[in-house]
Amino acid sequence: MGNPHFSFVILTYNEEQHLPRLLSSIYGLQATVYVLDSGSTDQTLSIAKRFGAQVKQQAFLNHPHQWHYALKTFDIQTPWVIGLDADHIVSDELKQRLLDFNDQDYPDIDGIYFNRKNYFKNKWIKNGGLYPFYLLKMFRYPLGYSDLNELMDHRFIVPGKTTIWKDGYLLEENLKENNIRFWIDKHNTYSDLLAREEVERRQLLRAQTVKPLFWGSPDQRTAWLKKLWWRMPLFIRPAIYFIYRYIFRLGILDGYQGFLFHFLQGFWFRLIVDVKIKEIIDIDEKD
Template identity: 35%
Template structure:
């Protein structure tokens, strides 16, 4: 088995964790969970399958939790794969990893793979842009950038290589759970967009500047900047029309409509509504914004 450690962040993931671990066992030599004190069967299931579980208090930040794992887990492998509990690799990507990793160039420090989404049991293939993510990286050369949303693995040195296979996000929870999750995400996204204009997030450290984003992450950030410059509320509508009609999202029936409406229009309108709420209460004063977000959404920026 290759010198790869897979790290999985968990909290009450009993619906997904067995599938995730069994999938990771096909390309990993070690599997570690960083668990936020689950109160379901997550830990018991993971340990029964041979994964090692380490628990750390959740501090409302995925990047901080993952970086805690990088710093504190007994990692002895050359490579690390970041995998969410509701994700798994396709057979083609597993075969590609098993074939290519033994002879990968020493100049390569990160492997970029495409991520695809399931929604209501349907793989979303229309209306989507290709989501490439750096998830496999040399342990000594990577870290997760500390952001409220849209955090990426960044490299301190080395190049990246794109693999052809893809992995999927296939969450088995209810639609109500999905809505609540995105409601929680929306204030984080609002903070990231407000920060572009008002600099309300204090940089964690100067060290982060030295880290290198993948080309795909840089492209995504540039698109976000362009989106942020569009008119509030109208941009969510335009984004939905682009995805659903011009990118042929309507071809995928009811599931396609619900996906693009909820994720492409409703969610982004909710983000804009929270931006509007903050600016209406605080004007353009960054200090007032930070205090308002802390008092109303319990996010300390």
């Protein structure tokens, strides 16, 4: 008999490097695994099927819509769902927590945050505000849903109370990002989405689903910080953010890989977004 408490849902696209790591890390939990693929041309689908996963395919629009489609399409039979990216690995400590998990122990909880360790170029990026870092990855089904008010960031929303598992980790390491061209191309695409999203928020065409609250849940705190970010002046805020992460949040202690990550993700990416926001605004004003 399969795990009666939770199932896994995983999104994939050409993940033959990553999927075996993830599926091996959750092997033994006896949970049903659903994989929604967006057109892989490598061995992703055969790997998923070899591990016994149920597979469907859907053309990719963006991550929030892909998660929405997965949750609405798969015939999920468990009271809880765990939504993971293909480049995640469930640590042994987190796996033990899941082995011990019983739905009856969480009668008033709708969602559970996992702690994440993020790796870049084979190094754990521990500082710069990246650890501890909590992601709502486990939630009651069908209460939890994908936040479609986001174009780039994807998150799950639950209506009720949440709790945080501070011990046990999701390890996140995208090996494809060791190739800097892949990283730049990926984030260039993300910057298109994020710039369009912010312009729409400035035009009041898009609202935050999560209530901004500094002392709230991890996602409520993120929503509060985003609201502050949107009020900051373009082109200046990336420099402020990089200095905050690299100096004040001790990103400087993360070594060579940390400098690259904090500079690229904290400054370069944010600056490109700001440039594209300005371009969109200029075009709209001409029209």
